[in-house]
Amino acid sequence: MAKLQNPNLAKIHRNYTVEEVADLFSVHKNTVRLWIKDGLATNDNKRPLLILGSNLREYLQGKRASAKRKCLPYEIYCLRCRTPKRPAENMVDFEIINGRTGRLIGLCPCCNNIINKYVGIDQLAHIQSQLDIALPKALKHINESNKPLVNSDFKK
Known part of the structure; x- marks a missing residue:
């Protein structure tokens, strides 16, 4: 997979x-x-080819901006497909992380890869x-269970 180059390395x-340039960005x-x-x-067509640092920085920033994909609120970015996708069957699970944020977990409809997106709880509506x-349901506490566990060794 191609590595993104940091345009700010170019003076x-x-x-x-x-x-x-190849040494600066660790490319061939x-x-x-x-x-x-x-x-x-480049500055001109004469050898050696000289590249002005400002041109190099602008070019790399343009490449980086063109590679970005903006997701709609109901889309999740699939890392394998490299595009924003709507989850398969429009179904996602919500996992609470803390009091204000959570994670949407779904499946990519194309590659069946797990896709995740962090959202605020206020965006859920x-x-x-x-x-x-x-949405997650509250788990029953083990003491509230009226049936004993199957793997217990109770002798009566």
Whole structure:
């Protein structure tokens, strides 16, 4: 999987060669050459190719912005498919984390991978109009059970 490069590593008032950019971002020189073919501006067409740091930073910020996918309130981002998806059968479970937040847990309809999304409890009413949310039920305390456990060794 491709690693996201941090655009802030490039100094904006410095010129870089292809090799220096490759070392700076820990990528191969051919990757930097592909970036140039893809639209990364160089100073001129003479050798060695020089890349202005501000152009490099703008290019990487643009690549990062184009890779982002905004989820709607009822969508959950699937890491395997790399797209926001509506959970399978529009069903999710809600797991409380603390007093104000929780986690929606569902299945991706394409790859059947588990997908998660952290939401505030105040957002549940809005999301519940689009998805079927299974809220947690209070568990019975073990002392309140009127039937003894099957694996107990009671001798009467």
